[in-house]
Amino acid sequence: MVRSDARENRARILRVAREAFAEGDDTSMNQIARLAGVGPGTLYRNFPTREALVLAIYEDEVDGLVESVAESLATLPPLEALRKWTTDLVDAMRKKHGLGDALSPGAHQAITERTYGPVIAAITLILDAGKRDGTIRADADARDFLQLTGALWRAASGPEDRSPSMLALILDGLTVCRSPSE
Numbered sequence: 199m200v201r202s203d204a205r206e207n208r209a210r211i212l213r214v215a216r217e218a219f220a221e222g223d224d225t226s227m228n229q230i231a232r233l234a235g236v237g238p239g240t241l242y243r244n245f246p247t248r249e250a251l252v253l254a255i256y257e258d259e260v261d262g263l264v265e266s267v268a269e270s271l272a273t274l275p276p277l278e279a280l281r282k283w284t285t286d287l288v289d290a291m292r293k294k295h296g297l298g299d300a301l302s303p304g305a306h307q308a309i310t311e312r313t314y315g316p317v318i319a320a321i322t323l324i325l326d327a328g329k330r331d332g333t334i335r336a337d338a339d340a341r342d343f344l345q346l347t348g349a350l351w352r353a354a355s356g357p358e359d360r361s362p363s364m365l366a367l368i369l370d371g372l373t374v375c376r377s378p379s380e
Contacts, residue, residue: 207234207236207240207244208244210234210235210236211230211231211234211236211240211241211244211245211251212251212254212255212258213234214230214233214234215230215234215251215255216255216258216259218230218233219252219255220293227241227242227245227248227251230251249301249302249305252301252305253301253305253309256290256293256309256313257309257312257313259290259293260290260313260316260317261316263283263286263287263290263317263320264316264317264319264320266283266286267279267283267320267323267324268323270282270283270324271323271324271327275331275333276324276325276327276328276331276334277328277333277334277369277372277373279324279327280321280324280325280328280334280369280372281365281369283320283321283324284347284350284365285361285365287317287347287351288347288350288351288361288365291350291351292351292355317344318340318341318344319340321340321343321344322340325338325339325340325343325372328372332374333373333374334372334373334374335372335373335374338372343368343372346368347365347368349364350364350365
């Protein structure tokens with residue numbers, strides 16, 4: 199059992215580090231500890247290296263994405279839930295690639311191994327909901343979808359961001375074709 203104050207410290211460190219790294223990756227571990235209102239010992243006990251902190255931030259974001267599937271499906275039709283969820287995934291992956299300079303190749307591999315299964319499971323839930331309501335093709339596969347969407351987070355962001363139109367093409371390919379009489 200982790201004490202509630204320890205959980206709160208860890209959550210605060212992650213929040214502060216996420217914000218600091220979003221502004222630039224030159225924030226030191228000691229600055230993060232100070233901004234989080236914890237001592238360096240608390241920071242290093244939770245995250246022994248900068249790489250461990252970056253990995254935890256990314257894992258936390260993926261956990262949030264995976265947990266958001268149920269809420270999205272409760273409030274949106276499956277195809278729209280998939281569009282929203284994929285857009286959020288693209289944003290998270292772009293952040294990961296932005297933080298990527300701080301990660302070793304081994305860390306990249308480790309985070310991929312830890313998050314691949316939960317991401318595939320989340321996509322599968324959405325695809326299955328669409329298959330049940332008849333809006334998503336029966337042969338749609340979560341692994342294929344993730345492979346295709348990999349191009350989205352590699353597309354340039356900003357005013358020339360092509361990812362929304364690319365996502366529309368991918369989703370069109372998943373949609374069940376209806377005859378004109380329907």
